[in-house]
Amino acid sequence: MKTFQLKIITPEKVIFDEPVMEVLLPTKDGQVGILARHVPYIAPLHADELVVYKSKQPDDILSFAVDFGLAEFADNQLLILVAAASAAADIDLERAQAAKERAAKLMSETVSDEDYANALALIERESAKIKVASKYRLKRRVN
Numbered sequence: 001m002k003t004f005q006l007k008i009i010t011p012e013k014v015i016f017d018e019p020v021m022e023v024l025l026p027t028k029d030g031q032v033g034i035l036a037r038h039v040p041y042i043a044p045l046h047a048d049e050l051v052v053y054k055s056k057q058p059d060d061i062l063s064f065a066v067d068f069g070l071a072e073f074a075d076n077q078l079l080i081l082v083a084a085a086s087a088a089a090d091i092d093l094e095r096a097q098a099a100k101e102r103a104a105k106l107m108s109e110t111v112s113d114e115d116y117a118n119a120l121a122l123i124e125r126e127s128a129k130i131k132v133a134s135k136y137r138l139k140r141r142v143n
Helices: 093-108 113-140
Strands: 004-009 014-020 022-027 030-035 041-045 048-053 061-066 069-074 077-082 085-087
Touching: 014 048, 014 061, 014 085, 030 041, 048 113, 061 113, 093 113
Parallel strands: 004 077
Antiparallel strands: 004 014, 022 030, 022 041, 022 048, 041 069, 048 061, 061 085, 069 077
């Protein structure tokens, strides 16, 4: 199967830079699959799971929890720019759950519109981490 170059970049560092077979993007309009030689494409991303298929082997399927950002496919390269990204194996599930609970508590209090929006964004980010980490633990049977 044909491949294309995938780069996942955060403000701090390049998270991933390798050839892949397929990527499933969490766009604002739903999940979008990208294969080699896809038409040029740009889409805003929302906080959710990004799935990367290096090959069709189960060990070559990677999941990342990504924050809000942008994806651009051109010249057989997919560039993903996000505020944050975490590989499934690197996510501390308990910490993500605690952060989500703190944000939910903050939203239930009387707060400014800005604080409410920030708490909502935090809930979405932590929910993505929880989803990805839970799937990873189930797949790998990790506690």
